[in-house]
Amino acid sequence: MALPEVLLTAVGGDGTCGVRAWALPSALPLMAYRGGSTAPRSMCVLRGEYVLAAQAGKQYINVWETQRKDQLQQKVICPGVVTCLVASPDGLHIVVGIAESLYVWETSSGGLLDVLCRHYQDIMCLSFADDGGHFVSGGKDNLAIVWSLAGILRNGEPRHVWNQHTLPVMDVCCGVGGVRARVATASLDQTAKLWELGSGLLLFSVVLGMPVTAVALDPAEYWLFCGTSPGTISVVPLHTTKREQMVQINAEEKNCLRGHKAEVTCMAVTMDGGMLVSGSADGTVCLWDIDSGQCIRTIPHKGPVNALLLASRLRGVLSNAEARPSLPLPRFSRLPRTAEAGGGTDFFIAPEEQIYSNVLSSWMGSVGEQQSSSLSTDFQWDSSLGFGWATQGLSCLVLKAFLCCFGCMLGVIVLLEATTWLPGPCKELDHGYS
Template structure:
């Protein structure tokens, strides 16, 4: 059987056996299950299509599985505190995690902790990267959503704390979820809050485009891929569909169900914590604290499948199945390094010796070596070390060379004698 193109990746907080499960999007059958603890909300991510990461519920640990090895936990990343949200950049180069009121940013190829962003005043609740990995947005219990430019966050000047590009500050209560649309820097960002509103922002300018007021608190939010609709999960179990193409759309409005695209999906009995839309925009997946994941046909607003879980659902993601997810004999192209817990590498952390590191730095205090210059310097150093170990150094070099040449001649003579002796034995008449 061919591997499915799209799958549903889910987790809950109550299963004693499985951390997360992969379901077929169209049949609802269980395909894979990953062992080891339970995942916190908004922390289940796939890195480079080769690793599955999730933060352990209530602990300061990020669990790592190779995507095709479902029964074995491969690695644990220790963090300074309990991880409240986790996200990997789409290009697979960086991992961002919310720990208390700070955002920690790691470089995947080296495991180095690049930045600790302490601009929020209360706990960070959600993180999202843009699809081009150039920016990410963090939302927190301080009612703020901060837009960060990745190039300014990983600058080499550690004397100046990075500042967000924009501060989105129109919410009056904690932000519960956010979603970044497509088109990179030109994307639109939706933020949901306990203040019963969902707001849509323009990422490039930080301007507020739309604010929708609901009758209940909103716990989750997402767009469809074409961004015709905005889906909002409520604390009463309802999912609200807001049309973004209505001619009567004003910047501030109250949600009302009508025939113009604003509809309500009814079926969950408790708050809806996570939403995801299929690649073709026809299926909506929702996870709830009523311990179910429901699949909805968006056009008809009907629930087409219900996937029962063992506890409140913490993560639901519809994604394209990685190529090696169902190939147990494959291995990741590059293994994950050990991740540092400190901004400045200390004893016991990953060292800097002999590394060539390329970073997207926007500001530099002084002129640095180019990649080619570093490569040439390291190559010269390696040759020098090799020459020293083989030949020695100083006045002994010529003596050592003469000794090696004499040894080569001796070996050649021994080889010739062995050849002659073997020839005589083979040609001797019996």
């Protein structure tokens, strides 16, 4: 039995609406998360416990706990105005588009893994593959770029760069199948293109004769849905389309859904593949029956619908449970860990360095308990400033230098003390020092 899905919608323009949850297919309101207007394509659900939505035109992300309505829980401060936002299906990572850069955060620690600067104009859209191993970004520079999380941690380079679009990429959608999935991209150049994620090959292009602003795939990848700037939605059958490089679609054909009066901004398909949900700049959300092509529900909103998504596991939304999130949301770092190491925050002493610290403490115990305790404390404080991220070789070098200086100081002290009781030339040497 399929899990019931919840529709989340976010609007812009009105600062009080925030995010709303709706039951499907009845379209009954379930929850309201108030706190501000949402930027286009900037809403996601984290582990089914948090709803994240970027504030339009601001440098922060609003965060709500799913089971607590009408209460803004937290604000995540970002380095710039957020243009798009997505979370991995497993909830381990969050990718945020800020201007032409991508910020990749780890949700368990809040650490900033990397800042990716491959686009050279604003990033418009993001989409994760269903296995969480890859994500795709599209921007005003006409590029769609495939990123691998493993590749980001290794060298920060993208897996594929698709440059076949001639105008800004407005939306991307990843199908199911992990690295074997297909990716659909929508562009203002009046085309929607279908790619293979693993190989990066272009399968075919769909020419619609009008700017394409949103795109969606059903789970079985039988249909490709293309939302346009006039408000129509073209339905492209993938299971019967001939294997041609380019397909021409006439907007007057029967496979065209009409119900919106303005640009289609976002779309999603239910898990069973039977219903399409579309949002528009005219402030309406339409529920479509895919088999018949009929609009079965229309949900009005008080502003343009900038983002929507379907979620099957939202804690406390479909029930009255008041359970708190299993993990608290950490404070997100604004700088990569390599840049923050000099500041002494959010770092730890490595195990091998702790061994050297223990050896030094035990050796200094023979000199004196108070001096040993003091110097060990100083060594631990220095470790928090820099030793936590140094390599083992660097730690050995610093330790040797410290011991050498300490030995020289002891030698000078012994020499000065000896001159106070040695006769003859040593007394003259003592006078020389004084």
